[in-house]
Amino acid sequence: MNTFFYRPNSDKFDHKIIHLAESMNRIGCTSNWVNYDVPLFQLLNEVNPEVLFCHDDQHSSGHLALAKRDFPNTKLVLLSSQLSKTEEKNYDAVVYLSSTHSNEPLYLDYLINENHIDGTHKKEFETDILFITDGIDSNNQYARSSLDSIGNKFKLKMYGENNLKSIYYLGGIHRSLYKDVIASSRAVILFNDEWKNTVLAVGKIPIVYRQKMTNQFEFSNYKELEEACDRVFSTSPSKQYGKTYTDFCKMLLEGLSK
């Protein structure tokens, strides 16, 4: 099945969409990315996708209605980041990205990405504490100074899209290597939940930022972060499994086929 995703034109790109696209490939679909400004009918005429994922306010309702009429075999799915509920009549399904819709059956939470759980421990990536810089603002001084302090005390390595201008930031890596990087660490510092369940599924410890701590591996300030990193060495975590992005894809496609 040929699925197409629009690459959003904003830096504030919900990374759940990347995980969703990657997981589509696992169930025999082909995920393709197109630029945000590719006109709808040009895309539909040229590639005739079976599933097309769109974003809020990207296409007018008139265009969508015409598209549904002229391309009945193409399923249109909205990836909605809005806090209020979206009118669904123009779409075959709406996937909700905002946690305000957590009760919706098609609410996409941060799940396990199976593409990143079967990595190999590699010496060149070996570290105690890992930080993946995707999704973090390169100019976030607080994050940089906190992580630098952690790096001075522990064995810390940072990889990812965004250069934090720290000596512990060691560059970008190909997405296919994220699983090896995670497998080569003991714990992963996270400023949101994007990688949390994937890290747990590999048997590593996620140390997650929260405004208010609720367990020993969460932090709301630097001191708590340092204490959480200290606890890593006296903990032997086990793998924790849960819902995966693949499960979500199957559920979505099943719904679309009805």
Added chain:
Amino acid sequence: MIGIVVDKIDGSIGNHVMVRELNKLADKVPCFVFTNDVGRLNVKNKFTILQQVEALSHPGTLISTSLITSQVVLNSLTPKKKYLYLQNYEWRNLDRFNALQLHRVFLNDEMDIIVKSDTQKKVFSKLFREPSKVIYNWRADDLIKVI
């Protein structure tokens, strides 16, 4: 025989120390500096300055001083020994780069690492591998031991 590959040689403070120490070393062994950018030096050099391309056929110990000059050293087939003398954490100032680009230099078995201080040694060991030597500010007495 020792060869140092640098991006630039001039009268700046960092280079001044290197020139001073190489001048001391040149009294004992042949010394070469390979560079494509020669500025005005504050003191007369007792070592030979050649173009970087000449480093490709240098037969003695060859030492690079940056990621870029390491490419020259790694591509040279004739040196007896190869080193990277880490001057600073230069990757911090790079804009976009890939981790494998650092691994190809810093984790390359063909080349040993020299650092300037125990602090650098500690940091580099955590991030990449244990440096083979600590030489503070190009000290001639220590440099001669790597030949």
